[in-house]
Amino acid sequence: MQLYKAQYIYPVSAPPITHGMVAVDGERIVEVGPAADMARRYAGAPVTDLGASMLMPQAVNAHTHLELTALAEMGRAYVADRSFTRWIVELVKTRRGITNDVLLEGARAGCAMLSASATAVVGDISNRPISVEPLLESGLYGVIYHELIGPDPANAAQLLQSGQEQVRRWRAEYGEQRIRFGITLHTPYTVSAELFRITLPWVLEENIPFCIHVAESPAEAEFLLQGSGEIATILYAPDARAIERMPPAGRSPVRYLYDLGVLKARPLLVHGVQVNRDDLDLLAEYSVPMVHCPRSNFLLNCGRMPIEAYQEAGVPMAIGTDSLGSSPSLSVWEEAISAAATHRAAAVDLDPHELLRLCTLDGARALGFDDTHGSLEPGKLAHLAVGRLQTAHEGEAEKETTAEDMLQALWRGEVSMGPAFSAS
Ligand SMILES: [Zn+2]
Structure with a gap:
């Protein structure tokens, strides 16, 4: 004792x-x-x-991309004329030029930063996938979401199969002690409706941790609503067929996920900046948790999440730093300090006790670790x-x-x- x-x-x-x-x-x-x-x-x-x-x-950082730690240069400072879509294009290009060894070292450094900032649990997105070993070695707890990106419905079945195989391989190889394994469908504008539809029964039946970035930038909201804007003209411009494959949903990103039946699975959603009252009622209906990443939203010119409207609607929340590609640190405590300042500037005062719960117990609940943490x-x-x-x-x-x-x-x-x- x-x-x-x-x-x-x-x-x-x-x-x-x-x-x-x-x-x-x-x-x-x-x-x-x-x-x-x-x-x-x-x-x-x-x-x-x-x-x-x-x-x-200790804190719960509900949203990171540890394998992007090596891209820290991109998230260090605010760039006034960098739109969200241009940042994505820059990120993809920069990452392509970095070897897996460097990304692996970055992920290790990211784990060390989390531990040093008194963080015990993490919700991490893995694309390559590179953060698995560092996370298993680190002593941290959390979920690794294997990322699928695929706007072409013709590839949906094949993509899902590759994702299922990855998650099953991880489960068989590492078990699910400190680290659990799940899937993430990147966003509503980079994943076909078909892939959302066929993934849903699997995550529901096998209770697979599930995560989606949603309603992050004004560009995403515009693209979903009417198929126009920078996502069409910059992201999909090199591929003329892409727009045919991603017809406008004619509705908000959250309403779109709801209509696809996706919210039934209670996925961990991330960002939720571009929302209206109707969207928040839909999230509250299924008690779908939203991860708030205010510094990333600021750095990528995405705007301010209306946290007061989330609280009023009774939507569960968590807080995350996002990757160092769009954030100056991996400390959730620093994220919360920034959240307090960001919302205060909009005349919204956050309760200091609620802010602490957001960094700890709320995050543990959102990731399913509240029996051991928070x-x-x-x-x-x-x-x-x-x-x-x-x-x-x-x-x-x-x-x-x-x-x-x-x-x-x-x-x-x-x-x-x-x-x-x-x-x-
Ligand atoms: Zn993210």
């Missing part, structure tokens, strides 16, 4: 405790409570005193994050008299987050 003591403990599933302790046996949490009670109950157990800090569950509760894994006021704000710890103050400081960017201890 090992005790971890801190000025504040925020279990997420329960109110914060001032001067608390977490009792850990092996890799599991045994109990969380006030330090005085815990010290009596577990007298003689060694205590690690983390001092003027806040102990929390909160500090007996029986869950002791993946503890520790938040400390940064040097410039040291000495303010005494002034920060409540966990609420610490949480406010966290979202102002004044707290460093790290793992309480490294996994053995």
Whole structure:
């Protein structure tokens, strides 16, 4: 038995405790409570005193592309005149020029960044697929979604078969302990309706984790609605037949997925910026989780997700960084700091407690890892994050008299987050 003591403990599933302790046996949490009670109950157990800090569950990064970590140059800074579609074309071209070895090293570095930022669970998209080995080696938990892209309905059956074989191979080879295996159909504008239709029975029957990028850019919304815009003129321009294969759906991206029956499978959706009230009601109807990636949306000129409308409609959410190709870091804590600022600029104040839940328990639920992660509760894994006021704000710890103050400081960017201890 090992005790971890801190000025504040925020279990997420329960109110914060001032001067608390977490009792850990092996890799599991045994109990969380006030330090005085815990010290009596577990007298003689060694205590690690983390001092003027806040102990929390480690984060869940619900959306990454670890194999794009080597493309970090593309996500470092804002480019005013770079449209979303031009970014995709640039990404595909850049990736083509990078060897698999370099992508593999990037994925390893990405895993290390996640662990260093006190992240325990990840929802990762894999296309090549390159991130599998690094993730299995890393000690992280999560889902790897094998990515299928195919606008031509004539290839749908063959593509699905290749995806099924990949997922079955992974399951047979690695089991499904820390890392589970699923499928992602890239987007409604790069995947044929036919591929969506034939994938649906498989993911439903075999309970396959399923993910889709949707309603990200204004270009996607325009293309789905009327078949025009940059996706037609830039992305599909080199292939004249492509437009015939992807006729306009005549509706919003979310409504399109709903009408195809796809939302029934409760896929993990990503972005959801281009939505209206009707779309949100459809998502709420099936309780379909949406991953919010505000820094990626900003960097790719996609706009602001109306998070307040999601909350009002009761749509479950999670938060993710997306790849370093469209984000400056893989830290969900930094993503949430940015989310707070982005929405505040639109006169939407996010509740600091809800923001913490978004980074932890909500993400764990969205990925199906809430039996082991997302909160500090007996029986869950002791993946503890520790938040400390940064040097410039040291000495303010005494002034920060409540966990609420610490949480406010966290979202102002004044707290460093790290793992309480490294996994053995
Ligand atoms: Zn993505």
